[in-house]
Structures are given as structure tokens and as C-alpha cells.
Amino acid sequence: MAKIIAEMAIDTVTMELPDTKTLKLAWPEGYTVDFKTGQFITVYWPDTPGYKRAYSLSSCAMDQGFFEVTVKRDGKMGTRIVDWAKAGDKLGVLPPAGKFLPVLEPDKHLVCIAGGSGVTPFRGFVRDATRRKLATRITILYSVRTTADIIFNAEFRQLEQENPNFKFHVTCTRLGAEDPWPGRRGRIDADWVRSQIGDVANTVFYACGPNALVENTHDLVVKELGIPKTQMLLEKWG
Numbered sequence: 001m002a003k004i005i006a007e008m009a010i011d012t013v014t015m016e017l018p019d020t021k022t023l024k025l026a027w028p029e030g031y032t033v034d035f036k037t038g039q040f041i042t043v044y045w046p047d048t049p050g051y052k053r054a055y056s057l058s059s060c061a062m063d064q065g066f067f068e069v070t071v072k073r074d075g076k077m078g079t080r081i082v083d084w085a086k087a088g089d090k091l092g093v094l095p096p097a098g099k100f101l102p103v104l105e106p107d108k109h110l111v112c113i114a115g116g117s118g119v120t121p122f123r124g125f126v127r128d129a130t131r132r133k134l135a136t137r138i139t140i141l142y143s144v145r146t147t148a149d150i151i152f153n154a155e156f157r158q159l160e161q162e163n164p165n166f167k168f169h170v171t172c173t174r175l176g177a178e179d180p181w182p183g184r185r186g187r188i189d190a191d192w193v194r195s196q197i198g199d200v201a202n203t204v205f206y207a208c209g210p211n212a213l214v215e216n217t218h219d220l221v222v223k224e225l226g227i228p229k230t231q232m233l234l235e236k237w238g
């Protein structure tokens with residue numbers, strides 16, 4: 001396995017939301033890497049090689065020849081990428097790393113809990129399972145402020161059509177009472193998570209995003225619902 005730092009050109013940029021951008025980074029000629037769905041890459045701008053930040057892959061291991069990452073305008077690196085990164089720019093990329101990996105076994109149910117931009121690696125999970133027509137059940141429980149903040153909404157709805165084992169559930173925390181949204185409102189709570197669980201022994205829980213959200217979700221699953229810690233994987237962004 002090549003453990004090389006490569007400069008990758010941005011092939012395309014896609015604005016998912018006004019503050020959220022997906023970069024498609026083309027692997028350079030001869031680049032090979034052994035990596036897994038759910039891992040993150042670390043990137044830097046060539047003019048500031050000392051300033052490196054991690055981004056979860058929003059693409060999956062079936063995607064060869066490029067990496068996709070989906071970045072929210074937040075902090076120095078997040079702002080530079082969302083406001084300035086354009087096709088043709090180059091970024092330094094460290095090879096994928098990390099252990100936030102989907103257990104894509106046929107009898108498993110992955111309950112993936114996210115808020116805001118924390119949904120990015122779950123796109124990779126679902127894309128991988130759908131492309132390979134896996135029997136693994138995947139349920140995303142996604143908390144956003146309003147319907148305007150749902151990243152990958154159309155794509156997840158399309159994946160739901162393609163994959164009978166995938167469900168995408170959204171809850172909105174700050175919608176006005178007059179908003180016609182027919183879906184769930186309020187924060188992710190123990191009752192909502194509990195209502196998704198069938199065979200608890202074969203359920204694996206995932207939480208990803210800013211530390212506070214991940215820690216709250218851990219407490220909800222492990223302390224409130226009494227799920228063993230070993231059935232939960234966490235990815236803290238800081």
C-alpha cells in the first residue's frame with residue numbers, strides 16, 4: 001500500500017448548500033491506495049503545508065480514481081475551501097486513515113446518527129452498500145435546524161428508492177410553527193432512536209460530527225438506552 005502524500009487537482013466543486021461544498025479530488029497518475037469506506041483524508045493548501053485538516057470521505061471505497069469530501073464553511077480551512085476552492089486548484093492529500101468503518105455484514109443494522117455536516121461519511125456508507133446491493137440495513141437519523149440545512153437530501157431520497165434496506169429520517173430543530181414540513185421536529189432523543197431498533201444485538205450505532213453532538217449521542221445510546229459501548233463507533237471532529 002502506497003503511503004504517499006500526493007498533490008491532487010480539484011476536478012469539480014459542487015455547492016450542496018450555500019455553506020457546504022463537495023470537492024472531487026482527482027488521483028494523480030500512478031496513485032494507488034488501499035482504503036476503506038468511512039475513512040478520512042487530511043488535506044492542506046500547497047502555500048501553507050503546515051496547516052492540515054481532516055475531512056471524512058463522502059465517497060466510498062468503490063469510487064476509484066478520486067476522493068470526494070464535503071466541507072462546511074467553518075473555521076479557517078473550512079472557509080477557505082468553501083469560499084475559494086475551485087476546479088483546477090491543487091491540494092496536498094495524506095492517505096486515508098481512521099477506524100470509523102461501516103460493518104457491512106448481511107445481518108447488521110447500522111443506525112447512523114448525525115447533525116449538520118456530520119452526515120458526510122454516511123453518504124459513503126450508503127453509496128457502498130447500495131452499489132454492492134448489500135443486505136445490510138442502514139438507517140440515518142439526521143438532525144438539522146431547518147429543511148434548508150439538509151445536506152444530500154435529493155441524493156439520499158434517490159438512494160432510498162434504489163436500496164430497500166436504507167432509510168433516511170430527518171428531524172428539524174428550528175422550524176417555524178407555520179412551516180409545512182410534515183416530518184419530525186425536535187432534537188434526536190432516546191425514544192426516536194429506540195423506535196428504530198429491531199434486533200438490538202445486531203445493531204451498530206455511529207455518531208459523527210462536532211464533539212458535543214458525538215458526546216451527547218454517546219450518552220443517549222450508551223447511558224439512556226443501555227447499549228454496550230462495543231456496539232458504537234464515534235468520529236469526533238473537534
Ligand SMILES: Cc1cc2nc3c(=O)[nH]c(=O)nc-3n(C[C@H](O)[C@H](O)[C@H](O)COP(=O)(O)OP(=O)(O)OC[C@H]3O[C@@H](n4cnc5c(N)ncnc54)[C@H](O)[C@@H]3O)c2cc1C
Nearest residue numbers: 040053054055056070071072074075076077078117120237
Ligand atoms: C476525522 C475528522 C473528520 C472531519 N471531517 C469533516 C468533514 O467531512 N466536513 C467538515 O466540514 N469538517 C470536517 N472535519 C473538521 C475539519 O477538520 C476542520 O476542523 C473544520 O473544517 C474547521 O476548519 P479549521 O480547523 O481550520 O478551523 P479553525 O479556524 O481552527 O476553527 C475551529 C473552530 O473554532 C471556531 N473558531 C475559529 N476562530 C474562532 C474565533 N475567533 N472565535 C470563535 N470561534 C472560532 C471555528 O468556527 C471552528 O468551529 C473533520 C475533522 C476530523 C478530526
